[in-house]
Amino acid sequence: MPTPAQRLLIIDDDEMFCHVLSRALSRRGFEVSVAHDADQALALAVELKPTMATLDLKLEHSSGLKLLPDLLAAVPQCRVVVLTGYSSIATAVEAIKLGAANYLCKPADADDVLGAFEHQQGDPDTEVADNPPSVNRITWEHIQKVLQEHDGNISATARALGMHRRTLQRKLQKRPVRR
Secondary structure, eight states, X not given: OOOTTOEEEEEOSOXXXXXXXXXXXXXXXXXXXEESSHHHHHHHHHHHOOSEEEEESBOSSSBHHHHHHHHHHHOTTOXXXXXXXXXXXXXXXXXHXXXXXXXXXXXXXXXXXXXXXXXXXXXXXOOOOSSOOOHHHHHHHHHHHHHHHTTTOHHHHHHHHTXXXXXXXXXXXXXXXXX
Protein backbone atom coordinates (compact mmCIF):
# COMPACT_ATOMS: atom_id res chain seq x y z
CA MET A 1 0.00 0.00 0.00
CA PRO A 2 1.44 3.41 -0.91
CA THR A 3 2.32 6.05 1.62
CA PRO A 4 0.39 9.35 1.51
CA ALA A 5 3.40 11.00 -0.15
CA GLN A 6 3.31 8.70 -3.20
CA ARG A 7 2.22 10.86 -6.09
CA LEU A 8 2.09 9.33 -9.55
CA LEU A 9 2.03 11.19 -12.85
CA ILE A 10 0.67 9.36 -15.90
CA ILE A 11 1.97 10.84 -19.17
CA ASP A 12 0.14 9.37 -22.14
CA ASP A 13 -1.86 10.75 -25.06
CA ASP A 14 -4.35 7.86 -24.93
CA GLU A 15 -7.12 9.34 -22.79
CA MET A 16 -8.94 6.03 -22.22
CA PHE A 17 -5.75 4.30 -21.07
CA CYS A 18 -5.04 7.23 -18.71
CA HIS A 19 -8.56 7.08 -17.29
CA VAL A 20 -8.43 3.33 -16.62
CA LEU A 21 -4.92 3.35 -15.15
CA SER A 22 -5.62 6.47 -13.10
CA ARG A 23 -8.75 4.94 -11.57
CA ALA A 24 -7.00 1.67 -10.76
CA LEU A 25 -4.04 3.38 -9.09
CA SER A 26 -6.23 5.88 -7.22
CA ARG A 27 -8.13 2.94 -5.75
CA ARG A 28 -4.80 1.63 -4.47
CA GLY A 29 -4.18 4.86 -2.59
CA PHE A 30 -1.99 6.78 -5.02
CA GLU A 31 -2.45 10.48 -5.65
CA VAL A 32 -2.68 10.38 -9.46
CA SER A 33 -2.32 13.20 -11.99
CA VAL A 34 -2.54 12.88 -15.76
CA ALA A 35 -0.79 14.75 -18.59
CA HIS A 36 -1.45 14.19 -22.28
CA ASP A 37 1.55 16.03 -23.77
CA ALA A 38 5.12 17.03 -22.93
CA ASP A 39 4.42 20.63 -21.92
CA GLN A 40 1.57 19.67 -19.60
CA ALA A 41 3.71 16.87 -18.13
CA LEU A 42 6.61 19.17 -17.30
CA ALA A 43 4.31 21.78 -15.76
CA LEU A 44 2.59 19.17 -13.57
CA ALA A 45 5.91 17.59 -12.61
CA VAL A 46 7.32 20.92 -11.41
CA GLU A 47 4.12 21.76 -9.55
CA LEU A 48 3.32 18.38 -7.98
CA LYS A 49 6.77 16.77 -7.58
CA PRO A 50 5.60 13.19 -8.26
CA THR A 51 7.54 10.31 -6.74
CA MET A 52 6.69 8.09 -9.73
CA ALA A 53 5.68 8.59 -13.35
CA THR A 54 4.63 6.46 -16.29
CA LEU A 55 5.76 7.87 -19.61
CA ASP A 56 4.40 6.81 -22.98
CA LEU A 57 7.21 6.35 -25.47
CA LYS A 58 5.18 7.62 -28.42
CA LEU A 59 3.32 10.80 -27.51
CA GLU A 60 1.22 12.45 -30.22
CA HIS A 61 3.58 15.35 -30.95
CA SER A 62 6.83 14.20 -29.35
CA SER A 63 8.81 11.28 -28.06
CA GLY A 64 8.87 10.11 -24.47
CA LEU A 65 12.61 9.64 -24.90
CA LYS A 66 12.98 13.38 -25.54
CA LEU A 67 10.83 14.23 -22.53
CA LEU A 68 12.56 11.82 -20.12
CA PRO A 69 15.74 13.87 -19.40
CA ASP A 70 13.71 17.07 -18.90
CA LEU A 71 11.29 15.27 -16.59
CA LEU A 72 14.13 13.87 -14.47
CA ALA A 73 15.87 17.25 -14.41
CA ALA A 74 12.66 18.85 -13.10
CA VAL A 75 12.01 16.11 -10.53
CA PRO A 76 15.25 14.13 -9.91
CA GLN A 77 13.73 11.89 -7.21
CA CYS A 78 10.97 10.67 -9.56
CA ARG A 79 11.13 7.04 -10.71
CA VAL A 80 9.95 6.75 -14.32
CA VAL A 81 8.60 3.67 -16.06
CA VAL A 82 8.44 3.99 -19.84
CA LEU A 83 5.34 2.36 -21.37
CA THR A 84 4.95 1.56 -25.03
CA GLY A 85 2.92 -0.37 -27.51
CA TYR A 86 5.87 -0.05 -29.91
CA SER A 87 8.64 -1.74 -27.99
CA SER A 88 12.08 -2.35 -29.41
CA ILE A 89 15.46 -3.20 -27.99
CA ALA A 90 16.86 0.15 -29.15
CA THR A 91 14.23 2.22 -27.34
CA ALA A 92 14.44 0.06 -24.21
CA VAL A 93 18.20 0.55 -24.02
CA GLU A 94 17.92 4.29 -24.63
CA ALA A 95 15.17 4.71 -22.04
CA ILE A 96 17.30 3.02 -19.38
CA LYS A 97 20.41 5.03 -20.41
CA LEU A 98 18.36 8.23 -20.11
CA GLY A 99 17.33 7.36 -16.56
CA ALA A 100 14.12 5.33 -16.72
CA ALA A 101 13.69 2.92 -13.83
CA ASN A 102 12.03 0.36 -16.08
CA TYR A 103 10.52 -0.23 -19.52
CA LEU A 104 7.15 -1.92 -19.96
CA CYS A 105 5.30 -3.06 -23.05
CA LYS A 106 1.60 -2.35 -23.49
CA PRO A 107 -0.93 -3.67 -22.91
CA ALA A 108 -0.16 -3.20 -19.23
CA ASP A 109 -2.48 -2.95 -16.25
CA ALA A 110 -2.03 -1.38 -12.82
CA ASP A 111 -0.42 -4.53 -11.41
CA ASP A 112 2.13 -4.56 -14.24
CA VAL A 113 2.93 -0.89 -13.69
CA LEU A 114 3.34 -1.29 -9.92
CA GLY A 115 5.48 -4.38 -10.50
CA ALA A 116 7.71 -2.38 -12.84
CA PHE A 117 8.20 0.28 -10.14
CA GLU A 118 8.97 -2.34 -7.49
CA HIS A 119 11.42 -4.27 -9.67
CA GLN A 120 14.60 -2.33 -8.95
CA GLN A 121 17.29 -4.93 -9.62
CA GLY A 122 18.08 -6.91 -12.75
CA ASP A 123 17.27 -10.61 -12.70
CA PRO A 124 20.19 -12.81 -13.83
CA ASP A 125 17.81 -15.80 -13.92
CA THR A 126 15.71 -14.30 -16.73
CA GLU A 127 15.28 -16.95 -19.38
CA VAL A 128 16.94 -16.46 -22.74
CA ALA A 129 14.69 -17.29 -25.70
CA ASP A 130 15.42 -20.55 -27.51
CA ASN A 131 14.62 -19.09 -30.92
CA PRO A 132 16.15 -15.99 -32.47
CA PRO A 133 13.81 -13.14 -33.40
CA SER A 134 11.99 -13.41 -36.72
CA VAL A 135 13.13 -11.46 -39.76
CA ASN A 136 10.01 -9.29 -39.42
CA ARG A 137 10.90 -8.50 -35.80
CA ILE A 138 14.48 -7.65 -36.73
CA THR A 139 13.16 -5.37 -39.47
CA TRP A 140 10.83 -3.65 -36.97
CA GLU A 141 13.70 -3.14 -34.51
CA HIS A 142 15.96 -1.74 -37.24
CA ILE A 143 13.28 0.73 -38.34
CA GLN A 144 12.84 1.85 -34.72
CA LYS A 145 16.60 2.33 -34.32
CA VAL A 146 16.90 4.41 -37.50
CA LEU A 147 13.79 6.41 -36.55
CA GLN A 148 15.33 7.19 -33.18
CA GLU A 149 18.63 8.20 -34.83
CA HIS A 150 16.66 10.72 -36.90
CA ASP A 151 14.78 12.12 -33.88
CA GLY A 152 11.44 10.70 -35.04
CA ASN A 153 11.62 12.43 -38.44
CA ILE A 154 9.70 10.12 -40.79
CA SER A 155 11.03 11.66 -44.02
CA ALA A 156 14.68 11.50 -42.92
CA THR A 157 14.20 7.92 -41.69
CA ALA A 158 12.59 6.88 -44.98
CA ARG A 159 15.50 8.37 -46.92
CA ALA A 160 18.02 6.60 -44.67
CA LEU A 161 16.19 3.29 -45.14
CA GLY A 162 15.81 3.81 -48.89
CA MET A 163 12.03 3.53 -48.84
CA HIS A 164 9.10 5.77 -49.66
CA ARG A 165 7.81 7.86 -46.76
CA ARG A 166 4.27 6.44 -47.10
CA THR A 167 5.58 2.88 -47.00
CA LEU A 168 7.43 3.68 -43.79
CA GLN A 169 4.34 5.30 -42.30
CA ARG A 170 2.28 2.18 -43.07
CA LYS A 171 4.91 -0.02 -41.42
CA LEU A 172 4.96 2.21 -38.33
CA GLN A 173 1.16 2.13 -37.98
CA LYS A 174 1.19 -1.64 -37.60
CA ARG A 175 1.70 -3.19 -34.20
CA PRO A 176 5.21 -4.52 -33.68
CA VAL A 177 5.63 -8.08 -34.85
CA ARG A 178 6.07 -10.81 -32.28
CA ARG A 179 9.39 -12.46 -31.79
